[in-house]
Amino acid sequence: MINEENAGKGAVNAVPVAKSPFTHASTSAQAAAAIGAIPPVLTEFNCPLCNKLYYSIGDLTKHYEECHPGRVVPRIVVLHINGKDCEVLVEPHWTLKRTLQFRLGLTGAKHMCDRGVCGSCTVIIDGRPVLSCTTLTVECEGKSITTVEGIAADPKWKPLIDAYCRWDAMQCGYCTPGFVVSAKALLDRNPHPTEEEIKEALSGNICICGTYPRHAQAIMEAALKMSAEG
Amino acid sequence: MADLAGVNGQREEFRVVGKPNLPGVLSYAMATGMAKFGLDHVLPGMLHAKFLRSPYAHARIISVDTSKARALDGVVDILTWEDEDIKNLVSYGEHWGPVRAWLDNTADQEGAEVGVIVVAESEDICEEALRLLDVKWEVLPHVVNIMEGRKEDAFVIRPYDRHTPTFGRPDPNAPPQPPKKGNVAYSNVCWGDIEEGFKQADYIAEVKMYIPAFASHFPNPPGSVAWWTKDPYKGDAEILHIEGAVRERIPISKMYNVPLENVVQESLFMGGKYCDWGLRRAQEITPLLAKRTGRPVRCVNTREETFDFAMKQRFVHLRVGFTKEGLITAIDDHSVVDGGVYGSSSFGTVGDQKHGPYNSVKCKNIRQCWEIVDSNRGMMYVSGQHSPFNWDCITVVNQLIAEKLGKDVIEVARLNLHGPTAKDDPNPVPSFERCVEAGKKLMNWQWHPARTKRLPDGRWHGMSFRYQICPRHSVSGYMCKLEYRDGAVVLPTQGPVFGAYMVEAVAMVVAEEVGINYEDLKILYDYREPFSPVGGGSDGSTASAWAMKECANILKREILKAAIEYADSMPNFAFMPLQSNPPPEPGPFKGLKPEDLDIKDSMIYVKADPSKAVHISRATPKPLVATYMGRPPLSSWLTGGGHVFDCMNTLYCEVAVDEETGEVEILRFGAVVDPGKILRRTSLESQVDQAMFFSQGCQLFEDYVFDERTGVRLNANMIDYKKPTMKDVPLVERDFIESRNGNAAYGATGISHSMANTHLVITAIYNAIGVWVDPPATPDKVLKALGKA
Known part of the structure; x- marks a missing residue:
């Protein structure tokens, strides 16, 4: 039997081998970095209508009065995302999906249907899975929001991510984060779901690549592992 | 047939290839949302x-x-x-x-x-x-109603466009096509003597099939x-x-x-x-x-702006002549098909006639007269769910004959399927026979004539069967490069990364051939790299894996040579880099020859004494590169013009139809597939499931709805155009046959397009209730077909 222990005895200075950038550790770190990069306080205020830069909301408001009279002035909303408070400058009609991508750089929630049908943009708000494409950002103030980045960065959910990868519950991968978020929301409220309960909970997520049977396998495996790990 | 041309094409022991539950290199990026589109x-x-x-x-x-x-x-x-x-x-x-x-x-x-x-x-x-x-x-x-658009007095929407669509090289022996008339171009293909074929028939059956347009989505x-x-x-x-x-x-x-x-x-x-x-x-x-x-x-684009066709609307009038034994003597296919808007691809029209289902049957008297109608329905891009659908003309023909004669539809299909090499070949097709044998077992197959079996709950039970060749398109060559650097085997590729995980299957073959563990292979994605696993559909994973198999063996030889060279150079090797790790201690390979060594589980070892071994990361500090350019031999699908069969697949469907409500439930799909050799099992399984869920969607739910007065599409969104959800999809039972008969890596071939179909469910519904229902078979259509609405 050949293995590292009995092979080439006496060789001590083995070269560290470069591994794929896509492991759980690396992607978890990337997710944490994406969350960490969100500034808690806004210091720059670009005019959404003409892209001019201001350094206070007061100056931007004044600019609106002078240059864009009659237009709705954007406002600062404080969001609590993935355990972190942050200010965002949004217009009243902005959806949370749009804010996540274009203000916070969180791109795990995906745009597929853009009208609350496909589940690709799912996030968790106050413990419930919610479609961020049909949720206004201004409605989210004071609520706790978890995105797939927050799940990826949290070691507690490693078994779920591992199981998704082990069962290959993805093909093109575009809708996958939405499924993972729905799965996490399910496991939060039901740590031991049956296959039927999983189907029910994930029936709002649409995959066109034929992965449906794999999600239940992955989620049930993750549930067992998380239960065993306490 | 079979991978006879490549290195280790006949390999029997596999450590990595085909292994289940092996996370892909990109899986974590996708699952965590870190994959950047x-x-x-x-x-x-x-x-x-x-x-x-x-x-x-x-x-x-x-x-x-x-x-x-x-x-x-x-x-x-x-x-x-x-x-x-x-x-x-x-x-x-x-x-x-x-x-x-x-x-x-x-x-x-x-x-x-x-x-x-x-x-x-x-x-x-x-x-x-x-x-x-x-x-x-x-x-x-x-023109959004092509049956209206084909009429002589219809408004001509493109008077400036008088061309007849073509696909590939024209057949020099084919008679010229009739000139385009009004909105209609013609593509007629005739083999044999159709009238003589009908004279030989004991029965002539007719059916009007409707194939709805289908969103690529x-x-x-x-x-x-x-x-x-x-x-x-x-x-x-x-x-x-x-x-x-x-x-x-x-x-x-x-x-x-x-x-x-x-x-x-x-x-x-x-x-x-x-x-x-x-x-x-x-x-x-x-x-x-x-x-x-x-x-x-x-x-x-918004979602509404992204509802292009993957499949064109087609109306088929099929006439088939057959003997009292069930042997087909003539097939007459008159189709009216949507030509789409100006600039649409001919892929979904004349392209489908070349490699269609009629090549698979013994019958030589075949006529396909297709009217391709210009329309304002939508753009057809180069899109992939086209030709396999047309195999359902044969699915329907076999069902018609089976019902008429009271014979098992599988027997009808077997009787009419020609041998593995040509229309005149009387031998059975081995892959078909193996698939059918396994399929019957999988489904506990007991065929019954239409409207003869009720389930305990009173619903009608229906069953259907379909077969197709697993195609490999053979259109692509590959520029491969593998590296050994910093102690790792590296597969640099431009990707792309989509759907079928093509690079992952290739990576598994590389790991197999070099002898390393899968996790020790590093895939480097870089748009500048020449290697892309994309090919004509299924070529992607199987043919590019074949080319990479050659490259991996070249790299393996280089690694073994370099490991010995490095061992031989000590202790004279005095190189000490200034800004990197110290060089590794060499393996105990001094004085050996490359043929004395091998690699297994990422360890380089001496064959005569396996305890003398080092991890591959310690082979040498020298960077190594192996390149290979080429492709596997052309596939039988291409060289045989659709008449040569190596790897086949068979599909089965069972439905329950409630004649009071018109509801159809797919009880289960069965898929027995011969991909030649399984490369990445999870991808293969998902490809099968995907094809079956596509099939369910287009036969039970999906169709474009136009307001004919304004020409506006009424359901180009994900609310009104229904795709199946996790709660909708039925059980797909699968079984795989590894005949090793394909000629890509290890005898693999592709399967991706070949199972998508328009009429597997529809023929099962026919078997249940004895009447044809046009897809999508929504309850109202079922009730109408039963005369209840």
């Missing part, structure tokens, strides 16, 4: 762009006044079809239809991009500006983000960054006359494609807009 890019100062979309199915812009839109706060640029910058644009994407102006003032479908592009600070402003355009339209008559809406920079290492050369038009650097490079090396594309994740390779205008326009504005520009 082109449209995820957000840049400082980024602008947005939107096209004017036609509210009419067929219309011309007479004039447009842009002054109010230009005055709107936040509007940065507006272009019309009359601008030189637009007139000069030429698309080099894969369209495979007649060349058309990149953008003009004519809209040939509702929702088509036409006439004007607005660039603004946000998408909202773009939309507001589009509403402020003062557009004078000339509304023209349209890839998950990620098409679009792009582009910006220009200057690279201090490239002098004054401008660098074009374009994300979202994945795998399209070459056409974008040509379109904007930028050297390929200066076109940068970092995000290789491209989402689902389902072989829809058409480059959309939103993917092509952003470099121009970014150049004009000096800022990054993003242009992305």
Whole structure:
């Protein structure tokens, strides 16, 4: 039997081998970095209508009065995302999906249907899975929001991510984060779901690549592992 | 047949290939949301762009006044079809239809991009500006009902286009096609003597089949983000960054006359494609807009703007003659098929006639008369769910014969399927026989005639069968490169990363051949790398894996040689790099020859004494490169013109039909598939499931609905156009046969397109209730067919 222990005895200075950038550790770190990069306080205020830069909301408001009279002035909303408070400058009609991508750089929630049908943009708000494409950002103030980045960065959910990868519950991968978020929301409220309960909970997520049977396998495996790990 | 040409094509022991539950190298990126798709890019100062979309199915812009839109706060640029910058644009994407102006003032479908592009600070402003355009339209008559459009007195929507669609090299022996008449072009293919065939028949059956249009519906809406920079290492050369038009650097490079090396594309994740390779205008326009504005520009279609056809609507009138034993003597297929809007691909029309289902039957008297009708229904890009669907003419024919004669449909299919080499070959097809044997067992197959079996709950039970060849298209060659560097085996590839995980299957073959553990292989994604696993559909994973298998063996030899060379060089080897790790201690290979060594489980070892071994990371500090260019032998699907069978697949369906409510439940699908050799099992299983869920969707739920009066599509959104959800899809039971008969890696072939079908469920419904229902078989249609509505 050949293995590292009995092979080439006496060789001590083995070269560290470069591994794929896509492991759980690396992607978890990337997710944490994406969350960490969100500034808690806004210091720059670009005019959404003409892209001019201001350094206070007061100056931007004044600019609106002078240059864009009659237009709705954007406002600062404080969001609590993935355990972190942050200010965002949004217009009243902005959806949370749009804010996540274009203000916070969180791109795990995906745009597929853009009208609350496909589940690709799912996030968790106050413990419930919610479609961020049909949720206004201004409605989210004071609520706790978890995105797939927050799940990826949290070691507690490693078994779920591992199981998704082990069962290959993805093909093109575009809708996958939405499924993972729905799965996490399910496991939060039901740590031991049956296959039927999983189907029910994930029936709002649409995959066109034929992965449906794999999600239940992955989620049930993750549930067992998380239960065993306490 | 079989991988006789390649290294280790007959390998029997596999450590990595075919192994289940092996996470892909990219799995973690996808599951965590870290996979970056082109449209995820957000840049400082980024602008947005939107096209004017036609509210009419067929219309011309007479004039447009842009002054109010230009005055709107936040509007940065507006272009019309009359601008030189637009007139000069030429698309080099894969369209495979007649060349058309990149953008003009004519809209040939509702929702088509036409006439004007607005660039603004946000998408909202773009939309507001589009509403402020003062557009004078000339509304023209349209054709969205092709049965009306084919009539002689129908309005001719494209009098300027008199060409007959072709596909590939024309057959020099074929008689010329009739000239196009009105909206109708003709593609007629005749073999044998159709009249004589009908004379030989004991029975003649007829059926009218309807094949609905089907949305390709890839998950990620098409679009792009582009910006220009200057690279201090490239002098004054401008660098074009374009994300979202994945795998399209070459056409974008040509379109904007930028050297390929200066076109940068970092995000290789491209989402689902389902072989829809058409480059959309939103993917092509952003470099121009970014150049004009000096800022990054993003242009992305909405979901409603992304409802292109993957399958064209087709009406088929089938007549089939057969003997009292069930042997087909003549097939007459008269089809009326949607030709789509101007510029549509011929892939889904005449392309399908070449390798169609009729090649598979013994019968030599076959006539296909196809009317291809110009329409204003929609654009057909180079899209992949086409030809396999046409095999369902044979599915339906076999069912007709089985019901007429009271014979098992599988026996009818077997009787009519010709041998593995040609129409005159009387031998059974081994792969078909193995699939059927396993399929009967899987499904506990007990065929019954139509409307003869009720389930305990009173619903009618129906069952159906379908077969097809597993195709490999053989159209691509591969430029392979593998490296050994920093102690790791590296597979550099430009990707792309979509759907079927093609690179992962290739990586498994590399790990297998070099002898390393899968996790010790590093896949390096870089748009500049020459290797791409893409080919004609199923070529991607199987044929590119074959080429990479050759390359892996070259690299393995180099590694073994280098390991000995390194051992031999000690202790004279005095190199001590200044800024990197110290070199590894060499393995105990001094004085040996490469043939004395082997690699297994990432350990290089002496064959005569396996305890003398080192991890591959310690082979040598010397970087090594292996290259290979080539492809496996052409596939039987291509060389045999569809008459040579190596790997087949068979599908089964059981339904329950409630004749009171009209509801159809698919009790289960069965799929017994011979992919030759399983490379990546989970991908294969998902490909099978995907094809079956596509089949369910297009036979029970999906169809485009047009308002014929206005030509407007009424359900181009994900609410009204229903895709199956997790709660909708039935059980898919699978079994795989590994005949090793394909001629890609280890005898593998592709399966991806070949199981998608339009009539497996429909024939099962027929078997249940004894009447045909057009797909999608919604309850109202079922009740109507039963005379209850």
